[in-house]
Amino acid sequence: MTEDIVVIGAGGFGRETLDVIEAINATSDVPIWHVAGVVDDSPADVQLERIEARGYEYLGTSATVRKCLKATRFAIGIGSPATRAKLAGIFEDAGWTPTTLIHPAAIIGSVVRVGDGSIVCSGVQLSTNTKLGRYVHVNPGVIIGHDAELYEFVSVNPGAIVSGEVTIRERTLVGAGAVILQQLVIGEKVLVGASACVTRDVPDGLVIKGVPAR
Numbered sequence: 001m002t003e004d005i006v007v008i009g010a011g012g013f014g015r016e017t018l019d020v021i022e023a024i025n026a027t028s029d030v031p032i033w034h035v036a037g038v039v040d041d042s043p044a045d046v047q048l049e050r051i052e053a054r055g056y057e058y059l060g061t062s063a064t065v066r067k068c069l070k071a072t073r074f075a076i077g078i079g080s081p082a083t084r085a086k087l088a089g090i091f092e093d094a095g096w097t098p099t100t101l102i103h104p105a106a107i108i109g110s111v112v113r114v115g116d117g118s119i120v121c122s123g124v125q126l127s128t129n130t131k132l133g134r135y136v137h138v139n140p141g142v143i144i145g146h147d148a149e150l151y152e153f154v155s156v157n158p159g160a161i162v163s164g165e166v167t168i169r170e171r172t173l174v175g176a177g178a179v180i181l182q183q184l185v186i187g188e189k190v191l192v193g194a195s196a197c198v199t200r201d202v203p204d205g206l207v208i209k210g211v212p213a214r
Contacts, residue, residue: 005033005073005099006065008087010040010047010058013137014077017119018054020103021075027104036072039065062090071095075119076135081153081171081189088117088135088153098135115152127164145182157194169204178213 007017018035025031037059038051048058059065074096076084088098098117102108106124114120115134123141126132130144133152138144142156145164155173156162162174163182172186175194180186185201192198193209202208 002031002034003073004036005075006036006039006059006069006096007056007075007077008039008062008091009077010038010043010051011078013079013119013139014038014040014047015050015054016121016140017075017077017101018056020101020119020121023103023105023122024101036069062087066091066094066096071097073097073099075099075101076117077119079137079155079157079173081155081173084135084137084155085153085171109146133170139176151188160192175209 037057109128117135187204196213
């Protein structure tokens with residue numbers, strides 16, 4: 001049976017979330033998801049044009065939609081961990097249900113756990129015994145090594161490599177092409193710069209970049 005879903009975010013990752021939904025639907029004779037529309041609190045005109053060009057409806061802001069639309073399933077397509085966490089709380093408190101989306105072209109190993117509201121894009125490799133918390137974003141081409149654990153609201157940007165037995169705590173963002181070496185612990189609200197190579201544990205709240213990352 002086809003279920004309604006609302007995508008929150010009209011920007012780049014919001015539209016990539018639509019790609020994931022479309023790919024999931026393509027695996028079934030009957031669509032699994034019907035996108036009721038897209039929500040965004042401050043969309044740029046070009047974002048609305050791109051949404052409309054794909055045949056999707058802009059429903060309005062999060063406040064408007066919660067008042068006018070019956071609670072349903074939702075996916076947050078917003079890259080910022082802090083913004084994602086804020087919106088997740090707002091919509092869950094309103095009785096909406098977070099939805100996990102995994103692209104059919106992702107490679108998923110054995111005994112992998114993916115939390116509610118997480119989105120796994122095309123070309124991702126999740127190795128054996130990896131754990132993703134709630135609302136984790138794994139962008140295209142990311143590799144997550146064996147026994148790694150990503151806590152709630154982590155974002156891993158395209159092409160990054162998270163090695164085996166790495167722990168990444170809440171609301172951390174790993175930049176595009178970054179590499180985190182094995183058995184490291186990355187703290188909460190860390191920003192790992194693009195193409196950085198992380199060679200040691202990182203305390204909470206730091207911005208690190210470079211090779212090796214500092």
